Structure formats: structure tokens, C-alpha cells
Amino acid sequence: MPFELSPERGRYALTLAIAEDKTFQLKDEIARMALPDLGYYKGNFFSIFPPGISILVLPFYLLGKMINFAQLAVFSVPAIFAVLNSILIFLILKKFEVRSSYAFIASLIFSFATTSWSYAVTLYQHHITTFLILSGFYYVLRFQKYRKLYWIWGLLVWLNYAVGLVIDSPNGLLLLPIMIYFLTSSFEIKIISTQLNIKLKTVIVYTIIPFLVIGFLYGYYNYSYFGDWFKIRKNLIKVTDIKDGNIISNEDTSVTPQKYVLGLFDAKNIPNGLYTLLVSNERGLFYYSPIMALALLGVISAYKKRVRETIILVSLISLNIFLYSAFGDPWGGWAFGPRYLIPSMAILSIFLGFAYHSIRSFWFRLISFPFIIYSVAVALLGALTTSQIPPRVEAIPLGIDYTYIRNLKFLESGQTGSFAYNYFFKNYLSLAQYWLVIFISIVILMSIFLFVAPYLERRKLYEWSKPKST
Amino acid sequence: MNGVNQNQLKVSPGAVEITIGRITLEKISTWFASLNVMAIVAFFASVLSGFFWIYFSSRGYNLTYNDAMSHLDIARRVVEGVKPGLAQLGSVWLPLPHILMLPTIWNDFFWHSGLSGGIPSMISYVLACIFTYKSIRLLGGTEFGALIGTAVVALNTNFLYLQTTALTEPLFLGTFILATYYLIRWAKTQDILSLVIAAFFILLTGLTRYDGWFLLVFALFAVFLSTYFKNGWKKAEGTTVLFGTLASLGVIVWFVWNLVIFGNPLYFATSEFSAGAQQERMYAAGVLLTKGDILFSLKTYFFSMIDNIGVYIFFFGLIGWVYFMVKNKNIYLRAAGAVLLAPMVFNILSLYLGQSALFLPETMGNSWFNVRYGIVVLPWAAICIGFLVSTRNLLVKILIPAIILLEIGLSFSSHYSITIVDGLVGASQKNVTLIGSEINQYAGKDNGLILASVASHDAILFSSGLPMRRFIHEGTGKLWMDSLQNPDQYAQYIIMRSGDGSDSVSRAMMKLESFPIKYRMVYKGDFADFYERISFPPQQ
DSSP states (O other): TTTHHHHHHHHHHHHHHIIISSSSSOOOHHHHHHTTSEETTTTTEEEESHHHHHHHHHHHHHHHTTTHHHHHHHHHHHHHHHHHHHHHHHHHHTTTTTOOOHHHHHHHHHHSSSSSGGEEEOSSSSHHHHHHHHHHHHHHHHHHOOOTTTTHHHHHHHHHHHHHHHHTTTTHHTTTHHHHHHHHHHHEEETTTTTEEEEEETHHHHTTTTHHHHHHHHHHHHHHHOTTTTOOOGGGGGEEEEEETTTOOOTTTTSOOOOOOGBBBBBGHHHHHHHHTTTTTTTOHHOOOGGGEEEEEEEHHHHOHHHHHHHHHHHHHHHHHHHSSBBTTTSSOOSSSSSSGHHHHHHHHHHHHHHHHOOOOOHHHHHHHHHHHHHHHHHHHHSSOOOOOHHHHHHHHTOOOOOOOOHHHHHHHTOOOOOOOOIIITSSSSHHHHHHHHHHHHHHHHIIIIHHHHHHHHHHHHHHSSSOOO | TTTOOOOEEEEOOEEEEEEEOHHHHHHHHHHHHHHHHHHHHHHHHHHHHHHHHHHHTTTTTGGGGGHHHHHHHHHHHHHHSSSOOOGGOSSSSSSSHHHHHHHHTHHHHHHHHHHHHHHHHHHHHHHHHHHHHHHHHHTTTHHHHHHHHHHHHTHHHHHHHHSSOOOOOOOOOHHHHHHHHHHHHHHHHHOHHHHHHHHHHHHHHHHTTHHHHHHHHOOOOOOOOHHHHOOOOHHHHHHHHHHHHHHHHHHHHHHHHHHHSSSTHHHHHHHHSSHHHHHHHHHHHOOOOTTOOOOHHHHHHHHHHHHHHOHHHHHHHHHHHHHHHHHHOHHHHHHHHHHHHHHHHHHHHHHHSSOOOOOOOOHHSOBBBBBGGGGGGGGHHHHHHHHTTTSSSSHHHHHHHHHHHHHHHHHTTTTTHHHHHHHHSSTOOOOOOOOOOHHHHHHTTTEEEEEOOHHHHHHHHHOOOOOOOGGOOOGGTOOOOOOOOHHHHHEEEEEOOOOTTSSSHHHHHHTOOTHHHEEEEEESSSSSSEEEEEOOOOOO
């Protein structure tokens, strides 16, 4: 449901502040709206999140405001990026010459069989970060062709990196494999007779302009408001409440915190983080979307086909998991599924496409089908009901569930923030029936692309390859 | 000939092009080949060792463990005390670490700084790094793989800390890796001298920690079975006897030592001071949850391993081990690979049998005790990772080292070392600085003897900074026995834990009616109390 969690409110609050108050500072009620993700610095309130998302949705806010649908317009942005991510998964797989039916099923799996679906309807950074990763990868794929105007792809890679920093601080690390891929694509190493020839295309240097411009603007924003070009949001005093004009915080408000990006990650968190993010019933990737486990088979076949790209894609997944397993809060607060691993879900979907393409066995697709069904069922639960699932340690004292059982209870009681259901279907269907209709529709769609489309595609390919009789 | 060494740098708007000619390439290649990588490893390991000794000792961290202080005191009592001599090496703890401290322990600075115990540990650390590198190379690992495996050992924050202390784990790791290297050498070459040297180092492990005894049995089986399957009974018998005789010498000597000094060859295992006795008390108190519970023992030791070496390193080590065992058709190498697991198996069995105790936050809530036991699997992980990373598969070659180096980097940047945590706030430490300085203040002015149980309060003795000759303890023979009966005749001071009978002195004093009349408490500490004789009898 919109605004049920503070990260959404915080980002929307900043958009409001920019649009209405023409400032990045949060005042009065707007500041309260952002609690408890509110930062305090020298008498002023700020969102603790980087301003990227709030700026990105600003045009939508302004357009939507004209027709009194500002909030809907803003919340459509993550959905747009979610759709773009699905398209990118398809395009990337096609670049790797994977059959269209398998490429499409991979896109569908990402969209509907992972918990990323819940975050396509919320104002979080995950789909945007995923877009930056996938598009960055795609741009480098295109850049490598060195066709006419290929430098534009280089510009876009740098632009992506800069935007990534402004969207979320860890993106500077998460997008690093893309930049390494870009760098290695700009190198050519040849052995000509007995000499070693190393060629670096300078386009990688020229195209840094967008990064410098955005980097400068972001640094200037930090400097203007916080006196430091490189200040990160976590260095603001975190406010938990405002009472009678006084801020309430768990930190010493007389001292400005001095934290650095790496300080957010701690080696001692890794064991619990890995367990929580991968297999736990609280947020486990393989618990919520077991279909992702089969993607590992696709890594082997992808590696045989495209070594460098596979290394980059696996590095992206590894870095994503590594960073957030070392993060103090792998649960992502109150959330549905492992939201920090949404970028990995997209990449694993790519590998799934590879798995289907290389294995091509009907039995493999049949075996994978129950995994898909379960994953879709769980993902739809989250998308339709709530993302407010607390970590176990908070849920037990409150006497509430900490797995998708909570979502089931919401379903049973008809609680949903779905605009479509509340506006069009509420009077005709119970929420559970609505869930069932969507679920069956998706399963049918998946079955068509998993079982029927490959057969048709194979027949078409066979007919194309047959010599034409004169 | 003109073209063969044309080094060129071409800069154009579209590209920067560097051409390196053949002769230059050959020079670079020759230079790399001439590098003595092992010497470089030894150099960097030595620098790291020395740097971290300075770093931790300047903060007093190398002396936070009670056991570290006890080891230093044991060695000191051999050279200085009321009754110095080799018998002071005692029983429960194996003797090699203390013997290695003897050359320096007589010096007060080496004793009280902990350097006397640090030197063998640091040398073991450097040897561990060198022989990890050599082991991986010997197994056919590439230079790169060997360096990654060495980095796993050299940059482990727990090992870097432990090698500054007088604890026994670093010496065990050093001798274990040496034994492993020579076993691998024997496996590859069937050279008997290598087998003999391996046996020698296993002998040394057996004189360092009891893990070495299990290693001995494991290695005996490995040597016997591999030789039997390859060459039949006769050769297996001969090889095993040769290996076993030397390797088990340390164990035999220890039994004989216990028989001669304490009158019971099993004194180390059955005395009231033994680990077994200590664990029995813990079991009676209901805190030894691993005893009899194999799953909980596995879980506990699993967390100890990943806390000590890192979770990614553990899992890559496991994958590497499986890869090693599958890829190597040589049965001798497989045997050597199996031997690498011996410390892991030993520790799990010890927990299950109730012979050791291990507390971790993951299994026991907010408590730490003996968490360092998991460090002994470091050689296994390092060698297996080095072997794995030597594969031609680019994905493995790039990804695994990157993740490992990230994990190591994060350990450094987050200053995380669970063995330091145990040493600072866990049950492996007692902050006895305060009582130590109080004792020094009271008793430092004169030469009166102090009655104390070293089994319970060795750390306090160490902290007091007073010479060993001031103390009457279990190792002083008749003087100790007489002092327990008539303390006022011998001891001007007493250190004991009052009232609960948890140490042998307090148990004895509780039986003496004259004790409260003859002694008064001058300091009440957290872990023990300090008593002074009210009026000392004249010397006779």
C-alpha cells in the first residue's frame, strides 16, 4: 500500500518540498511525513536518502498534479522502470542469441515470479537501481560493436553511473562491475607477430562528461546544504520524532556524526546476512522465489557462450549479495522478501533464460514449472496486500507474523492498497478471488511461453531452415 | 631485426596505443621468473607479524587472554621460582610452547611484555604463510592460486592477532602446515625422507595441542590405507610403522612424563586440573550443551569456523576441498587432503564428547569462550582455495579471489576479529589488572611469600608483576602442602576466592579455624581476594 512504509514517505516528502517549497529542506508537516527517515543538520531537516529518486519523479508529480493524480503519477515511475527492466532482460538475452520464447519467459519470471513485483508499486530505489545495472550492461554490449555513433553508448554508461550515485549511495559499488566491463571493452590486446599491442580507446575518457557534470552538481548540493562535497546522508543525525518543536533522536544531537560509506558494512554481519537474504523464511531469496535456484544452471551454459559477460553478471550478483549481507539490516526493515536483492533477481532471470535455452528439455521446463507457480503465488501475495512484514525479532514481541503468512491474513481479510481492485472490482470479487484470477492468468501466460511458444518457435525455425523447393 | 624490439607509444584522438617489442617482453618475463616469490612471501609475512605485534602489544591486547598469561607463567616457573626446574612444565598443557619460551622467559621484559610467547607464535605465523604457499605450488597450483591461498592465511585478522599472543594455536597451525607440506611431498614423490619429516612435525603438533594427537591417528590411518590400496599390506605395514614410531614419540614421552612426575600416566586427563574435570564442572552447571548433542556440536563448531576464517572463505574452502578430492586420482594426495580435515573432526568430536567447551553468540547468546578453536581449519581452507583458484576457469579465477579479498578487506575496515572480542569481553579473559596492581602495591615492598593456586589465579600472578619466587603454589611440592595446613608459618599473603571453595587454597582455608584469626582481607577483587597475615612469625 502506498505510504505504508517510511522510505516511500521520505522520498515523496522530498519531492513535495522541491515542488512546493522549492528547497531540499523539509519543513513542518513535510518533515513529519518523512519520520523516522528524517535527518537533522544545523537546525534543518533533510531526508536521509539521496535526492535522486525524488528529483526523478518530480516531473511526474508536476504533471500528475495538473489532473489531481500527483501521487498516482509519482507511483507509476517505479512501475515504468519495472516494465523497462523486463524489456531489458529480454533484449539482453536476445543479444546472446537466446530464443525469443525463453527470453520472454525470463522477463515474465522477473516481473511476476519474484518479490520485485511488490516494489514495482512502491517508491523505493530498487527498480531504478536494477534499471541502471541492466541498462548499463546493455549499453556496454552495444558499445562493444563500435558501430557508428557508438560513443553515445559510452556517454550513457557514464550517465548511468552518475545517476546511480545520486539515487542510492551503495550504487557506487554496485555499478562498479559495469564500469569495469566498460573499461575492459575499451581495451584491445593483440599479439602481432612477436609484439604485444595494447590499445585503449579514448572514448572512455571523452564520454565521462555526464558523470562529471552530475557529480559536480551532486557535490555542490552536498556542499551547499552540508558544507562538504562528499557528505553522505548517514552523517545526518537521525530523528525518530519531533515533539513540541524538539527533536527526539537515539544519537547525541550535540555532535555531528562522522560516518563513512564503508562503515555501514561490517564483516561480523555476513553470516547472519547471508542466511537472512538467501534461505531464511523471513527474507530468503530461495524461500520466496525458489525458481531463482534453477538460474545457477544457466551460469554454466552462459559461461560457455560468453565468458566475459558471464563474469560481469555473476560479479554483479556476488557484489549485491556481499554488500547487503554485510549490511547491518539485511531485512531492509519492514519489507516483503529480500528487497535489496532485486538487482540480483533480474540478473538471475537472465541466467534462467540461458538455462531454458541451453537445456531445452521439456522435462526441465516441466520440473521448473512448480517452482514458477509457487514463486508467482508468493509474489502476487506481496504485490496485492502489503510490504509491511517485520523482521522476526520485531514481530515476535508484537505477536505478528514475519513471513508471507501475514500477507495471507491480509488477503483473507480483504486488505489491499491496489488501486485497480479498490476502484473497479471490490464490489464484485473478494480479494482472494481477485488474487486467484490474476494468479491463474499469469500461470496460463507462463505455460504458453514455457511449453507452447518454444514448440512453435522451433517449428518456425525449422521451416525457415528448410531449403525452398523451386 | 628492426621490428623485433620496437616499443612504441602512439596517441591519436581515438586511441592510445602501446606496442611492446619482443626483447622487452622477454626481459619482463625473465624478471618475473627470477622473482623469488617465496622470499617475498616470507618478507611480507615477517613485516605483518612484526607490525601487528607492535600494534596489539601497545594496546595490551596480546595479554588479555588468561591462558596467554598462564603459558608465560608456566615457562617462567621453570627458570625462576621457589622450586624452579623442568617439572614446572606441569601436566595438563602440552610442553612444547613453554619449552620454546625458555630461551627468553628469564628476562623480565620478555616475560611481562608477552614477547617470550609471541616469538614462537610469530615464527609459526611466518612459517605457516611460507608453507601454505609451498604446499599449493607443490600440489600443482599456479603462482596466482598459491598467493591467494597464502593471503587467506596471512591476512586472517584472527591469526594476525593470535600470533602476537602466547596462546598455542599459532604454534599448532605452523607445525600442522609444515606436516601437511611434507605429507604432500611424500604423496607426490614417495620420498621416505619427506614422510619422516612429516612425522617429525606431527610429533611437534602432538606436543603443542591435543588436536595433534587426533591428527596423528588420522595421519596414521591415511598413510596406512593409501599405501595399502596402492602397494599392498607389506609396504603399508612398513611405512606406517616408520611413520607412526616417530610421529607418536611425543605422545609416548608425554605419558612417560606424567608417570614420572605425577605418578599417573593419565594425570593430564584425570587430574582435577584437567580439561575433562573443568568440563565436568561446566556440565554439572548445565552450560555444556554440546555434550551428547552431535547436531549442536556441529552447529557450534560451524559458527566458530566461519567466525574465525570468514563465511565465504569457509564455503570456497569446502568447494575447493571437494574439487581437490575429485580431481586428484592419486590416492596418496587424497589421503593428504583427508588429513587436512583432522582438526575440524577433532574439535567437533571434542565438543560432542564434552571434552571441550565453546561459547559463541550464535549459539549461547551474548557470550564468548574459546572461540579461537575454529582457527585450526585455516590451513584446510587456504590450501583448498589455492588449489581451486588455480583452475583455468576464468569465472572461478576472478570471482573467488575478488570475494575473498573483499571479505578480508571488510574484516580490516570493520576491525573485526572475534578472537579479540573474546579476549576483551569474553569468558577467556578476566580483567585482573586492578587486583594485580593492588597486590604489587601491598606485597611489593617486602619479600614475604604469597600463597596462591596457579590453577585458578595464574593471570593474577602475572598481573602482579612480582617474581615467581614470591609465590607458593601447586608446583612447589612440600612447601605447598605444608602451607595449606599451616599457612601462617610460611605465607605472609594469600590470594584466594573467598567463601565458595572454588580454588584449592580457599577450600583449604575454609577448613582452618585459625585462618580468620591469623589473616585479614586487605583487598576484595572481582575474581579473588587478597589477604595479609596479621602478625608474621619470626623466621626460624
